[in-house]
Amino acid sequence: MRKMLFATCLGAMAAFAADAAYANEELIKMSQNPKDWVMPTGNYANHRYSQLKQITADNVGKLQVAWTFSTGVLRGHEGGPLVIGDLMYVHAPFPNTVYALDLKDENKIVWKHEPKQDPNVIPVMCCDTVNRGVAYADGKIFLHRADTTLDALDAKTGKVVWSVKNGDPSKGETGTSSPMIFKDKVIIGISGGEFGVRGSVTAYNIKDGKLVWRAYSMGPDSDTLLDPAKTTHLGKPVGKDSGTNTWQGEQWKIGGGPTWGWYSYDPELNLMYYGSGNPSTWNPTQRPGDNRWSMTVFARDVDTGMARWVYQMTPHDEWDYDGVNEMILSDQQVGGQARKLLTHFDRNGLAYTLDRGTGELLVAEKYDPKVNWTSGVDMNKSSPTYGRPKVVDQYSTEKQGEDHNVKGICPAALGTKDEQPAAYSPETQLFYVPTNHVCMDYEPFKVSYTAGQPYVGATLSMYPPSGESNMGNFIAWDGKTGKIVWSNKELFSVWSGALATAGGVVFYGTLEGYLKAVDAKTGKELYKFKTPSGIIGNVTTYEQGGRQYVAVLSGVGGWAGIGLAAGLLAPENAAAWQGAAGRAAAGRALESAERNVDTAGLGAVGGYAALSNYTALGGTLTVFALPQ
Amino acid sequence: MSCDPANRSGAWIHSTRRLVVDSNIEDMILRTICFVVAAMAIVATVGIAVAEDNVDPTAVKSEDGKYLDKEGNPTFKVAPDGTVDWYTYSGYRRYHSECHVCHGPDGEGSSYAPGLKNSVNTMSYGDFLAAVASGRKNVSTSQRNVMPAFGDNPNVACYMDDLYVYLRARANDAVGRMRPAKHEDKPPAAQQAEDSCMGKR
Numbered sequence: 079m080r081k082m083l084f085a086t087c088l089g090a091m092a093a094f095a096a097d098a099a100y101a102n103e104e105l106i107k108m109s110q111n112p113k114d115w116v117m118p119t120g121n122y123a124n125h126r127y128s129q130l131k132q133i134t135a136d137n138v139g140k141l142q143v144a145w146t147f148s149t150g151v152l153r154g155h156e157g158g159p160l161v162i163g164d165l166m167y168v169h170a171p172f173p174n175t176v177y178a179l180d181l182k183d184e185n186k187i188v189w190k191h192e193p194k195q196d197p198n199v200i201p202v203m204c205c206d207t208v209n210r211g212v213a214y215a216d217g218k219i220f221l222h223r224a225d226t227t228l229d230a231l232d233a234k235t236g237k238v239v240w241s242v243k244n245g246d247p248s249k250g251e252t253g254t255s256s257p258m259i260f261k262d263k264v265i266i267g268i269s270g271g272e273f274g275v276r277g278s279v280t281a282y283n284i285k286d287g288k289l290v291w292r293a294y295s296m297g298p299d300s301d302t303l304l305d306p307a308k309t310t311h312l313g314k315p316v317g318k319d320s321g322t323n324t325w326q327g328e329q330w331k332i333g334g335g336p337t338w339g340w341y342s343y344d345p346e347l348n349l350m351y352y353g354s355g356n357p358s359t360w361n362p363t364q365r366p367g368d369n370r371w372s373m374t375v376f377a378r379d380v381d382t383g384m385a386r387w388v389y390q391m392t393p394h395d396e397w398d399y400d401g402v403n404e405m406i407l408s409d410q411q412v413g414g415q416a417r418k419l420l421t422h423f424d425r426n427g428l429a430y431t432l433d434r435g436t437g438e439l440l441v442a443e444k445y446d447p448k449v450n451w452t453s454g455v456d457m458n459k460s461s462p463t464y465g466r467p468k469v470v471d472q473y474s475t476e477k478q479g480e481d482h483n484v485k486g487i488c489p490a491a492l493g494t495k496d497e498q499p500a501a502y503s504p505e506t507q508l509f510y511v512p513t514n515h516v517c518m519d520y521e522p523f524k525v526s527y528t529a530g531q532p533y534v535g536a537t538l539s540m541y542p543p544s545g546e547s548n549m550g551n552f553i554a555w556d557g558k559t560g561k562i563v564w565s566n567k568e569l570f571s572v573w574s575g576a577l578a579t580a581g582g583v584v585f586y587g588t589l590e591g592y593l594k595a596v597d598a599k600t601g602k603e604l605y606k607f608k609t610p611s612g613i614i615g616n617v618t619t620y621e622q623g624g625r626q627y628v629a630v631l632s633g634v635g636g637w638a639g640i641g642l643a644a645g646l647l648a649p650e651n652a653a654a655w656q657g658a659a660g661r662a663a664a665g666r667a668l669e670s671a672e673r674n675v676d677t678a679g680l681g682a683v684g685g686y687a688a689l690s691n692y693t694a695l696g697g698t699l700t701v702f703a704l705p706q
Numbered sequence: 707m708s709c710d711p712a713n714r715s716g717a718w719i720h721s722t723r724r725l726v727v728d729s730n731i732e733d734m735i736l737r738t739i740c741f742v743v744a745a746m747a748i749v750a751t752v753g754i755a756v757a758e759d760n761v762d763p764t765a766v767k768s769e770d771g772k773y774l775d776k777e778g779n780p781t782f783k784v785a786p787d788g789t790v791d792w793y794t795y796s797g798y799r800r801y802h803s804e805c806h807v808c809h810g811p812d813g814e815g816s817s818y819a820p821g822l823k824n825s826v827n828t829m830s831y832g833d834f835l836a837a838v839a840s841g842r843k844n845v846s847t848s849q850r851n852v853m854p855a856f857g858d859n860p861n862v863a864c865y866m867d868d869l870y871v872y873l874r875a876r877a878n879d880a881v882g883r884m885r886p887a888k889h890e891d892k893p894p895a896a897q898q899a900e901d902s903c904m905g906k907r
Contacts, residue, residue, distance in 0.1 A: 153850065200852040206817070521799065526860050528860065639816060640818050641816070
């Protein structure tokens with residue numbers, strides 16, 4: 079009897095394990111079907127690339143709007159919809175409404191989920207109430223709400239299957255990132271770097287929402303899930319308590335390192351990849367040391383959460399260069415050798431290529447030539463400063479000290495790129511990167527910590543680089559050599575996620591509201607259409623009934639909407655910055671500035687344009703297709 | 707409610723942190739806090755009245771480096787050569803640390819929150835202090851605007867006058883969009899008030 083019970087038990091366990099692995103295999107299989115768009119990142123490697131090629135460089139100019147859908151929410155709309163079979167799942171910012179639309183039946187609303195959330199979470203979301211989308215697995219839709227609750231919804235009915243609370247908004251912990259499903263786990267991060275939260279990544283079981291593991295960005299080894307002997311940083315073991323010993327006192331407890339970016343996964347290595355954000359506060363003087371492991375690329379075992387390797391890109395951040403941007407996985411030849419690569423476009427203006435198995439640093443180059451805070455990363459393996467960026471004293475807000483206004487730092491705190499994800503085409507082997515082209519003045523000063531209150535400690539002002547008027551570029555990047563292949567100027571920061579396709583077309587959105595299609599090889603603009611509001615969402619493609627569609631959420635907002643709504647500078651300030659009329663009398667300065675700006679080459683108002691003159695709030699999904 | 711600075715008991719003092727300091731400064735801070743608390747009480751009963759702030763912003767006197775209008779409310783002072791008073795400058799810095807992440811650069815507003823440069827024209831000094839201290843909420847089908855209460859946040863609460871003076875200067879076009887190039891020295895009274903309010907390091 080006992081034997082039989084044991085056998086049954088084993089059988090049940092095996093069945094459960096098979097079931098658990100199933101979600102993963104199901105998703106991998108589904109993501110290989112180009113008709114669907116089953117995860118926010120397109121695939122586990124975060125390529126945002128589609129095999130669909132009905133829309134090509136030759137015919138994209140004929141693209142038309144096929145249908146539209148209003149989300150009923152005004153705030154900034156990041157992320158993009160999922161497509162699974164005949165259903166499309168569209169999400170919105172707070173209150174985080176989710177709609178299931180029937181693509182086969184006039185895009186009718188099959189179900190709608192609108193969670194009840196305390197509106198007091200709104201003001202603790204640093205940069206608008208954005209949400210970057212839902213995830214699918216195991217017949218469920220996973221929603222990471224603003225108040226950090228993770229809802230698992232029945233994909234067919236929208237009914238809540240289970241719900242767990244991941245954080246505490248009263249301490250400034252909020253949810254903005256999209257969940258990702260790796261194996262039988264749903265992975266979510268946390269936002270709140272401007273509120274002194276301690277960032278963590280948590281894995282919940284997709285079946286019942288049970289917490290499997292949680293890994294903090296800083297703290298004792300038991301919290302960070304770093305093995306002192308086995309976890310490596312630039313090839314060397316990290317040693318004991320590396321998550322506390324580069325902090326003074328207990329500052330690590332409010333140390334930041336939020337985890338609100340995108341997550342990628344290599345099923346063969348069983349490693350997931352993501353980056354941690356800025357250390358708290360923005361005043362570097364208040365937190366001496368390297369502040370590990372803020373600003374770090376993590377490679378973690380999906381089953382245990384244990385870190386295989388880490389790489390801190392910006393030790394002791396002095397500029398708010400969060401390291402949360404996506405890690406794109408590609409297999410390419412480097413130096414005649416096939417390598418498993420990870421490429422990351424950091425806020426700090428450097429694009430990194432690493433070996434994703436070992437964490438070996440292969441390439442670290444500027445992807446905007448205006449980046450000036452560093453002269454580059456020390457690539458000499460025997461150097462004591464190996465892997466560290468060399469900081470230019472003039473732009474060090476730490477060296478210049480508290481209450482000193484450091485001028486002309488490039489990039490600005492919003493980074494050469496923020497969360498807006500790049501795309502990778504295995505065909506061209508190029509990365510397509512939406513970028514910001516903005517510099518800043520940064521003055522750090524003393525702040526005190528109050529739970530649930532902003533914990534910033536620096537004064538910033540932002541403007542385009544000296545002598546330039548475009549605030550964004552859309553570039554093609556060769557990750558093997560670290561070089562820009564082509565670069566298109568954009569009036570405003572490009573805050574939309576890119577999409578690459580087998581049709582040789584790359585899509586992205588602009589803050590004025592244009593959906594643009596460019597040639598993947600040359601960057602030549604092939605099509606543009608102005609959607610109802612500025613685009614900070616990511617472009618998606620799918621096929622339904624034999625037609626290829628391209629979909630994008632518009633709805634201006636996010637940090638871009640906050641920073642650029644009124645324009646970065648008024649003409650008189652632009653003049654002062656450009657040096658054209660800085661020393662002239664106010665009246666003359668203004669006149670000269672207007673002339674300056676007029677001739678800037680990007681329209682009448684040049685780079686000092688106010689976004690509010692181009693677009694207004696409102697969430698709409700616009701879906702494009704070729705005429706039938 | 708008694709707003710006698712000599713009255714140092716009561717829960718509302720505790721909530722405003724570490725105010726055990728020497729006489730003049732404490733009186734000054736308590737006066738501000740009393741104003742805030744009183745204004746909050748008014749808000750609670752009648753809501754914020756939207757009215758043009760027609761008070762002439764011209765500074766008529768100075769108390770320890772802080773300029774006051776004829777009603778005795780804090781105001782800005784800009785010299786002919788562009789030198790601004792300390793509070794305008796300090797308010798610029800505090801605004802761009804604490805407020806601009808929602809309200810946009812230079813009080814100009816954003817896609818997320820209104821331009822305070824205009825708002826201060828439609829509210830009194832008391833309304834301003836009350837809104838900053840206790841927050842605001844405007845949640846409806848179409849609007850989801852929520853401003854948090856900053857009364858417990860010393861990075862804001864200790865600099866309410868600085869913020870008000872800076873925004874008043876912006877509202878009256880006395881300072882432009884950018885860091886004021888020149889400013890008066892930090893008055894000793896401002897330093898003392900800051901140290902006691904923030905808690906000396």
